Amino acid sequence: MSQINDRQLVRAALEGGKNAYIPYSNYRVGAALLSASGEVFSGCNVENAGYSPTICAERTAMVKAISEGHQQFSCIAVVSRGAGSPCGVCRQFMFEFAPDMRVILADLDGQVRMVTTAAELLPHGFGPANLDAG
Template sequence: MTPQQQQTLIDSAIAARGNAYAPYSNFLVGAALLTDNGGVVAGANVENASYGLTLCAERVAAGAAVAAGARGIVAVAVATEGGAAPCGACRQFLNEFGSAMTVLCVDSASGRVTREVLLSELLPESFGPAALGGTRRP
């Protein structure tokens, strides 16, 4: 990932955070993915009164990326107040698209990366396509 691509991800995640729908927690999250075909796709968290139906920004962005034809993710930027890391469910969901992806945790107020780590480090000994006897299907 180039410095320009990284900055685009950060800016896109912060912008997406502005569209988050979080009337219950008021915890706004934006995510932006760099796909294997070089595209950038963003998403925001969408809460629901039935909390279990809430969608995290990372999963919204990944679904949009798949709908646009992507099958791999090179990097993800997640923008929150303070720069929180993706939740466990999002780590597992993103793992489907490549455990070697770079995860950028971004403080939305400053635009500063608070942590840069590989997904495989956030989700060690992960369950993924190989556990099912194969690789991902295109």
């Protein structure tokens, strides 16, 4: 299993955020996702002049991992100014794959402000099990 600790994951998120494309909001976000197999996938937010095509750092990291065959995740670190919490779309996206995943929220100095889970961020979330319910 992975030997990476929270501090290292936060550092990877800070590194990932360096590539953020944020000409409109100037709100830099970095993410680092730890797969169950111990691999780290980083992400950043990528804005767009059309606004709605914008993608968040959390989903960038998750899509990178999923596209490379990973669907089980144990932790994600997200760093931003003031340690903002994930948007609703990202909460739903996390809940789909890893409701029990730990979510570490840190500021741009790497200070951890909150540790929670995807399920705690999306109480009573709608997920794959709902489609199986009779």
